[in-house]
């Protein structure tokens with residue numbers, strides 16, 4: 001703004017001679033142009049993007065201060081919280097946001113204003129004296145994943161959160177995700193704190209970094225790449241569905257009872273994962289065994305590990321030393337898991353000595369073979385075997401079980417999707433008449449049956465997009481760096497990326513991002529589309545991309561097809577489904593459904 005323009009502007013207030021807001025004479029405020037420009041830009045951007053209403057009953061008067069602050073506000077964030085912000089209907093936000101401008105950011109950012117649908121309330125980051133962001137994190141720990149969405153909606157796609165001895169860089173900017181997981185991968189290991197929180201997994205693939213990770217990844221690649229292994233996964237998923245899952249539901253129909261599908265699916269994925277790793281079926285599913293101490297210990301351990309991610313390290317270490325709270329659970333869980341692992345490893349070695357299981361299709365046998373061959377990174381005796389096997393069990397069971405539960409929740413809430421899946425399944429089994437369908441029940445779908453099913457595959461991908469099994473991806477910065485969105489990264493900074501929040505970004509997935517819409521994965525000529533894959537972050541990306549994603553999809557599709565075809569599920573009315581505060585996106589109260597035999 002030049003002098004002339006300034007005079008014209010000032011004229012709006014009346015005669016300049018009577019206007020002393022900036023002082024006058026030789027000490028006239030030097031920043032008046034800047035001040036007015038900042039005010040104008042902020043006002044213009046806010047008024048254009050938001051509808052702002054004063055909160056009724058909130059009294060605004062001046063503070064007794066040298067600066068004319070308002071009495072009932074504390075800092076900038078609280079000031080915005082005293083206003084009611086609402087989106088104008090059918091109005092797309094402009095790319096330049098007032099907040100960014102005021103921060104002096106040169107790069108405009110599009111802020112996604114999708115309002116959280118789970119709880120309908122928006123909380124933002126607030127800072128407390130000394131404690132910084134900690135109280136805010138503690139207050140929102142029970143709704144961590146929704147909170148990530150709120151942060152993105154309120155503060156932009158990237159935000160640095162500070163507390164005592166704590167600096168977290170939270171981001172759901174896809175450019176940053178790509179950069180951290182691929183472009184500058186060596187600068188972003190999981191980090192020391194992560195490794196300590198997951199100490200139970202020892203030096204296993206999930207929890208290792210640098211050369212050790214590289215070696216472990218190669219070994220796991222060998223175990224997963226063998227034909228024997230993929231054949232075994234296909235056979236096992238079919239066997240467990242046919243012999244345990246379907247008969248269990250048939251029994252439930254007879255008793256016309258309500259079932260928690262999430263618990264059932266956790267048992268299903270435990271059985272298949274355990275079977276593929278140790279070569280024996282624990283049959284948790286058919287027993288619906290409340291006595292599955294191993295699985296219970298895994299649940300307790302995961303709860304404690306979540307606590308370790310949200311509590312300050314000093315605090316959880318102290319609890320660990322005193323063996324109190326969830327740390328006590330962790331301690332007890334570890335004893336159970338360690339003893340069970342030792343037992344199963346000893347059994348497997350004995351079996352191999354006696355010549356059984358020579359074809360080495362299960363993962364533990366492959367690892368024992370690689371160890372006997374003295375391959376690199378296999379030293380450490382039984383500890384190496386324990387860390388490797390336990391890592392896979394942890395990585396496979398809960399993520400896949402939870403995803404299967406969200407699949408059923410999404411499909412049952414969208415009857416049109418359910419009938420399209422059924423139409424596709426009918427074609428596989430060549431069912432033309434109703435007699436065909438009712439005569440031969442139960443129908444079992446194996447991995448070959450479901451391989452070419454485009455719509456079922458799309459529905460699985462859509463579930464995994466909206467409900468990523470691992471909703472947070474954590475890394476730690478090694479060296480100073482600058483992310484593609486201009487954010488400075490300091491060494492040792494904790495980086496949290498949220499695929500859960502990314503799935504809820506209109507700028508990435510369109511205005512209907514919250515809609516469960518398998519069609520977004522299908523091209524106009526009915527083929528699977530590659531395009532959404534580029535922005536799909538559920539399995540991670542780059543060199544550390546999930547090694548079990550095909551395994552997971554086989555498990556999901558075999559169970560989903562056989563169950564949907566044979567049974568009709570109804571969500572129990574009034575049963576609220578929402579995520580549990582956990583590292584894995586499980587459901588807080590399970591998934592209660594009523595099961596009937598399907599009649600077409």
Ligand code: HEM
Pocket residue numbers: 181205206207217391392395396397399400403464468469470473538539540541543544545546547548549551552
């Ligand atoms: C729907 C189910 C699953 C989801 C959503 C999922 C997701 C993920 C994600 C996000 C990562 C981390 C990537 C990163 O650090 O950047 C990961 C890593 C991993 N996943 Fe999965 N996963 C699933 C199923 C499985 C299964 C069935 C297995 C094993 C059989 C498995 C084994 C692993 C392993 C070993 C890693 C560590 C890879 C590494 O650090 O190099 N996952 N998974």
